[in-house]
Amino acid sequence: MQPTSHAFKENAAAALADANLQRALKNAGGGFIAKRARARDALPEFDALCAQGKDIKNHTLAHLDLYLEAYERKVIEAGGHVHWAANAEDARAIVLYICQKEGAKLVTKGKSMVAEEIALNAALEEAGLEVAETDLGEYIIQIRNEGPSHIIAPAIHLNRDQVEADFRRHHKNLPENRSLLEPVELVSEARGVLREKFLAADVGITGANFLIAETGSSVIVTNEGNGDLTQLLPRVHIVVTSIEKLVPTLEDVSTILRVLARSATGQDMSMYTTFSTGPRREGDPDGPEAYHVVLLDNGRSEMLGTEFQDMLRCIRCGACMNHCPVYGAVGGHAYGWVYPGPMGAVLTPQLVGVHEAGHLPNASSFCGRCEAVCPMGIPLPKMMRHWREREFTQGESPWMQRMAVRGWAFCAKRPRLYRLLANASAGLLSEWGKRRGFFRWLPMAGSWLRYRDLPAPPGRTFQALWKAELDRRQFEAEMGR
Amino acid sequence: MTASGSDGRAKIMAAVRSALLVRGDEPGRRGQVRARLERTPSGLIPARARKPKAELITAFQAMLEVQGTVVRQVAGVQELPLAIAQHLSELNLPARLRHGGDPLLRGLPWENSLIEREEGPAQAADAVSLSRAVAGAAETGTLFLTSGTENPSTLNFLPETHCVVILAESIFGSLEEVWGSLRQVHGRGKLPRTVNLVSGPSCSADIEQTIIRGAHGPRRLAVFVAMSR
Numbered sequence: 001m002q003p004t005s006h007a008f009k010e011n012a013a014a015a016l017a018d019a020n021l022q023r024a025l026k027n028a029g030g031g032f033i034a035k036r037a038r039a040r041d042a043l044p045e046f047d048a049l050c051a052q053g054k055d056i057k058n059h060t061l062a063h064l065d066l067y068l069e070a071y072e073r074k075v076i077e078a079g080g081h082v083h084w085a086a087n088a089e090d091a092r093a094i095v096l097y098i099c100q101k102e103g104a105k106l107v108t109k110g111k112s113m114v115a116e117e118i119a120l121n122a123a124l125e126e127a128g129l130e131v132a133e134t135d136l137g138e139y140i141i142q143i144r145n146e147g148p149s150h151i152i153a154p155a156i157h158l159n160r161d162q163v164e165a166d167f168r169r170h171h172k173n174l175p176e177n178r179s180l181l182e183p184v185e186l187v188s189e190a191r192g193v194l195r196e197k198f199l200a201a202d203v204g205i206t207g208a209n210f211l212i213a214e215t216g217s218s219v220i221v222t223n224e225g226n227g228d229l230t231q232l233l234p235r236v237h238i239v240v241t242s243i244e245k246l247v248p249t250l251e252d253v254s255t256i257l258r259v260l261a262r263s264a265t266g267q268d269m270s271m272y273t274t275f276s277t278g279p280r281r282e283g284d285p286d287g288p289e290a291y292h293v294v295l296l297d298n299g300r301s302e303m304l305g306t307e308f309q310d311m312l313r314c315i316r317c318g319a320c321m322n323h324c325p326v327y328g329a330v331g332g333h334a335y336g337w338v339y340p341g342p343m344g345a346v347l348t349p350q351l352v353g354v355h356e357a358g359h360l361p362n363a364s365s366f367c368g369r370c371e372a373v374c375p376m377g378i379p380l381p382k383m384m385r386h387w388r389e390r391e392f393t394q395g396e397s398p399w400m401q402r403m404a405v406r407g408w409a410f411c412a413k414r415p416r417l418y419r420l421l422a423n424a425s426a427g428l429l430s431e432w433g434k435r436r437g438f439f440r441w442l443p444m445a446g447s448w449l450r451y452r453d454l455p456a457p458p459g460r461t462f463q464a465l466w467k468a469e470l471d472r473r474q475f476e477a478e479m480g481r
Numbered sequence: 482m483t484a485s486g487s488d489g490r491a492k493i494m495a496a497v498r499s500a501l502l503v504r505g506d507e508p509g510r511r512g513q514v515r516a517r518l519e520r521t522p523s524g525l526i527p528a529r530a531r532k533p534k535a536e537l538i539t540a541f542q543a544m545l546e547v548q549g550t551v552v553r554q555v556a557g558v559q560e561l562p563l564a565i566a567q568h569l570s571e572l573n574l575p576a577r578l579r580h581g582g583d584p585l586l587r588g589l590p591w592e593n594s595l596i597e598r599e600e601g602p603a604q605a606a607d608a609v610s611l612s613r614a615v616a617g618a619a620e621t622g623t624l625f626l627t628s629g630t631e632n633p634s635t636l637n638f639l640p641e642t643h644c645v646v647i648l649a650e651s652i653f654g655s656l657e658e659v660w661g662s663l664r665q666v667h668g669r670g671k672l673p674r675t676v677n678l679v680s681g682p683s684c685s686a687d688i689e690q691t692i693i694r695g696a697h698g699p700r701r702l703a704v705f706v707a708m709s710r
Binding site: 024027028031032043044045048049052056059062063064065066067068069070074078083084085086090134135136137140153154155156158159160163183184186187188190191194195198199213214215217223224225226228229232233243248249250251252254255257258265267268269270271272273274275276277278279280281283284285286287295297301302303304305306 | 488489490492493494496497498500501502503505510511513514517518521522523524525527528529544548581601602603605620621622623628629630633634635637638639655656657660670671672673674675676677678679680681682683684685686687688689690691693695696697698699
């Protein structure tokens with residue numbers, strides 16, 4: 001997927017003007033938040049479990065080399081294969097190699113953001129393979145030729161009537177006068193269409209929510225069951241995943257599972273959580289004959305040992321974007337790549353470069369809700385600040401902004417000058433805005449004030465008020481004595 | 482496999498180790514990892530999973546029902562065929578199903594139920610399947626189904642109606658207790674090819690966040706709890 005994160009400003013403006021998108025976002029917004037809150041409140045141990053989950057992830061990351069080795073050993077022991085892909089290109093080549101070696105024609109896929117990250121579908125299709133996405137949301141965006149707009153609900157930017165139009169356009173062999181007014185009719189139609197793909201596929205590709213070092217298992221968490229049909233029916237199961245998905249034991253994954261679905265959809269547990277270990281065993285009547293795991297790095301190891309290491313704890317629940325006012329206003333596509341919202345604002349600059357994605361960590365009001373709801377306690381706003389710093393030191397931020405920061409730094413280092421300017425502007429703005437009490441427009445802040453008003457300052461600076469208060473207290477103290 | 486594969490391994494391992502400032506052979510780190518993998522220490526178990534057996538069975542049933550699953554209790558396994566037949570007739574489904582080679586399912590008194598049975602993994606045309614769950618976790622109303630000839634995994638996903646038998650004695654409180662019981666059967670560090678944790682019928686909320694049952698897996702899930710063998 002070619003990133004368009006550099007065009008975040010234009011993307012965001014277009015998103016705000018897109019009536020369909022705004023309708024979909026409005027419809028989706030509150031649901032996730034209320035459901036998560038209910039699920040969290042119903043489990044008194046929720047916060048304690050989050051803290052333990054965070055510790056598990058920290059422990060795993062600190063010993064990642066050893067857990068990767070242990071995991072690989074167990075996969076091989078179970079008859080599976082582990083392939084290591086340093087970057088997206090290697091990962092695509094490995095998957096394609098396996099598919100071609102197996103003589104595959106049709107590939108079914110469960111939802112995988114790592115597969116989106118490495119643009120797997122395009123590579124397979126270019127090589128002449130047919131790829132069928134089987135998660136309903138992924139299927140819808142595939143026939144629309146779009147990327148996902150949310151990591152757990154990829155088609156959240158669409159309304160029912162849009163999906164109906166897509167199905168009518170794409171499913172030409174079905175009767176034209178069929179009813180598709182209800183979501184249930186759309187789901188049934190997709191079920192019928194995709195059932196044929198499940199049964200005919202040669203290779204099934206899924207992602208993984210977790211990899212278990214203790215047993216060499218990959219774990220997928222779904223509600224539809226599409227991931228299971230994807231991996232059970234074809235001859236070959238390929239797991240496309242990344243190195244930070246490791247957890248040590250079944251106990252450890254249990255702790256994290258308790259907070260994953262609750263944070264994501266507000267369910268106590270998703271309908272299907274599936275542990276897959278190697279290919280079918282001797283005597284097994286079903287399951288894949290071959291089991292491959294493609295372990296992707298793609299910039300993740302570079303985050304270890306840096307101020308961005310905490311991001312590798314992310315379990316992709318989507319709570320940060322569900323609670324983000326910026327995501328809620330512009331949706332996921334504006335972010336211009338696979339990972340939107342606050343987690344994307346931290347991850348995307350790492351994976352595609354700060355030159356491409358420098359806008360994303362700036363597109364935040366720093367309200368802090370993302371960090372507050374993150375089950376892995378990832379300090380997302382802090383890390384966005386780190387990206388802003390890097391952007392600045394690498395000279396990537398815009399000229400105006402650099403000059404403004406330089407100018408401010410110059411004054412801030414000279415207290416007398418700072419006070420003088422602050423007093424003057426506070427006095428001036430206060431006088432100027434006295435009548436209304438707020439500003440709708442100010443020179444050089446036109447675009448900032450287009451969507452909001454600035455309250456007029458009270459006339460004196462905080463420092464001046466602070467000093468006056470100190471003087472008053474000292475005076476009172478002296479009088480009292 | 483390919484040269485790039487083994488090359489990738491060396492590259493990634495080197496990158497991880499240099500980032501962590503380790504060589505990989507430090508005995509302290511290796512010991513910590515080995516200990517965790519061998520001892521598999523448990524984290525916090527929620528209070529809802531630590532209750533007397535009778536309460537756990539009630540909670541297990543309630544959790545499943547909230548997620549849209551039909552739950553029926555029978556006193557003993559001998560009553561299962563009739564209970565299943567009655568369930569199928571309530572749904573206006575033909576009395577025909579497929580199950581695996583599980584001796585418990587094979588050995589039930591099917592004669593009186595008029596249910597036609599076939600054995601083996603699911604076929605595309607199957608409407609109803611029957612499996613035995615090896616265990617259940619009451620904290621989330623979750624069934625554990627393991628792959629193999631006894632209960633082929635495709636039975637859990639292909640047919641539109643999935644019936645699951647579970648013995649009350651196999652219902653535990655927490656996920657961790659179930660892992661413990663699986664370790665006793667399969668050995669430490671080992672799992673069957675597929676372990677399906679099923680907490681309800683298939684559903685999707687991908688269209689306007691409306692929950693629709695029966696996305697790709699079973700539209701209907703029925704669980705039969707046998708209070709004794």
